[in-house]
Amino acid sequence: MADFSPPDNNNRADQRGVEKSGKVADFRYRPPSQSKTPSAKRSLGDARNGQKPNSTSTKPSFQAARGKPAxxxxxxxxxxxGTNNCRLLIARPSGENFTVIDAFSRVVRLGEGLAMSGRLSDEAMERTLGALKVCAEKLRRRNVHLARSVATxxxxxxxxxxxxxxxxxxxxxxxxxxxxxxxxxxxAVLGCHILLEGGEGQAVIFDIGGGSTxxxxxxxxxxxxxIIDWQSVPWGVVSLTDTVGRCTGTREERLERYAEMRRVVAGSFAPFAKRIAKHANQGEEIRLxxxxxxxxxxxxxxxxxxxYDRREVDGLIVPSQAMRDISTRLSGMSLEERGELPCIGPDxxxxxxxxxxxxxxxLDIWPAERLGVADRGIREGILRxxxxxxxxxxxHRMEMRGLEIRNAK
Known part of the structure; x- marks a missing residue:
């Protein structure tokens, strides 16, 4: 696992009594009526932009520890x-990788309205419970040996x-x-770092969620x-939208609201931006x-x-400016225009x-020329x-058993 000891002041102090959870939890699925536990992808280069594949990452590997217990x-x-989605991944070890045998993803918008009320709404909880019941059925049907379920x-x-x-x-x-x-x-780092573009320069990995980044x-x-340094800010796609408001109205009003979103986020990023500035300006090619x-x-x-096609997107490396251009275009569109675009839709x-x-x-605080794209993260990190x-x-159990046998002799 990553060597993770960031400064205490990197994280927000408003976590309402949540205890730190650095453990690998041993959460086995238990149906509510029972008390017993139930027994490669495309290359990383963007061919459209003439980029060569990254030979160090063309075959992603989710390495588990060596050994082949029964x-x-x-x-x-x-x-x-998460704040916006409920996602499940079920897999079996396969050599140094794992093979996905079942998956589930649903937009539940659990955090809808949370920024204003401070509470999860009844409607959001009902939607989320419906998705979690589907997950529970999958866990039961697949007879999962060991699972971890996290909320963010x-x-x-x-x-x-x-x-x-x-x-x-x-x-x-x-x-x-x-x-x-x-x-x-x-x-998130544990789940997706294998897709980081090769190179010697410093690197930043980011995760834009529904309620935080x-x-x-x-x-x-x-x-x-x-991990050298990190920061979490309370702005994700749901919390920022709920706080600043939807980008509606005239084109000018939409662009003004987008600029306000940029201002709010930049203010929260400022402490981290100041700390990492020396790394971004070392003259080496930085990675993102x-x-x-x-x-x-x-x-x-x-x-x-x-x-949407995960095989085309996961591991892709694109010019950062191309992503900025798309962002600028979307920020000026109406809700209806954005909803008609492939891979966006009304959701x-x-x-x-x-x-x-x-x-x-x-991209303002870490101006890498290229951006790596990962359709993997927390779930894959948990599985690893x-x-x-x-x-x-x-x-360890096998070693102890061997010791017992030797002692018995």
Missing amino acids: HRRQAYAALDL EACRRASNGPAFIEQVRKETGIVLDIITAEEEARL ELILIEPGGKIPR LGTSGTVTTLASLHLELPH RADLVVAGCAILDSI SLMAADAEGER
Whole structure:
């Protein structure tokens, strides 16, 4: 895992009593009525821009610890409940990689209205419970051996977040761990760093979520990157949209609102921007990798895809200026115009502009010429953690068993 010890003042101090969660949780799925536990992709180059594939990343690897204990073919699961989406991934170890055997994703907008009220609304919780019940059925049907389910910014901030977590446990059997922004950043890096463009320069990985954005400065080299510095700000596509407002009205009004979004985000990024300025100006080629619905959506528009295709987007490297140009174009469009674009549609039409404002602000403070795009993150980071920790535990048990046998002799 990453060496993660950022300064205490990098994180917000308003986390309402949430305990730090640096552990690899051993959360096995339990149906509410039971008490027992149920037993490659395309190259990283953008051919349209004449870029060569990155040979170090053309074959992504989610490495688990070595060793082949008897249960390694069993299923592991990672569930990420964010401010906007509910996502589940179920996989089995496969050598040094893993093979996905089931997945689920649904826009639930759990944090809708949270910025104004400080609470999760009844409607949002109902939508989310519906999605989590689907996840519970998948976990049950796949007989998952070990799972971790996490909740992020919406549940961290909401005054009724803990009560909702308990309701989820009672109705679905899923035990959600409300993780800190620190753990969220660490898992995102662990899940997507393999897609970082090769090079010697400093690198930033970012995750634009629904309720927050994490920015992480990592040290180049090494099997798992070492995190040098990081910051989480309370602006994601939902929270920023709810606070500043939808980009409606005339074109001039929409552009003014977009500029206000940029101003708000830039103010929150300022402390991190000041700390990393020396790294951005060292004369080396800096690198940037983003994991979020914003960057995958903009990458789809850049490729002019008729519909979203993860195989085309995950691992793509695009010119940063192309992403800025798309952001500028979207910020001036009406809601209806954005909704008619492929890969956006009505579900993302009102939120994508906030994501563009956040991305533009990131490029202001870390002006990399190219942007890596990752359609992977927290869930993959959780799976890697679970598989590695489980394999390590199995090795320890085998060593202890061998010691007992030798002592018996």
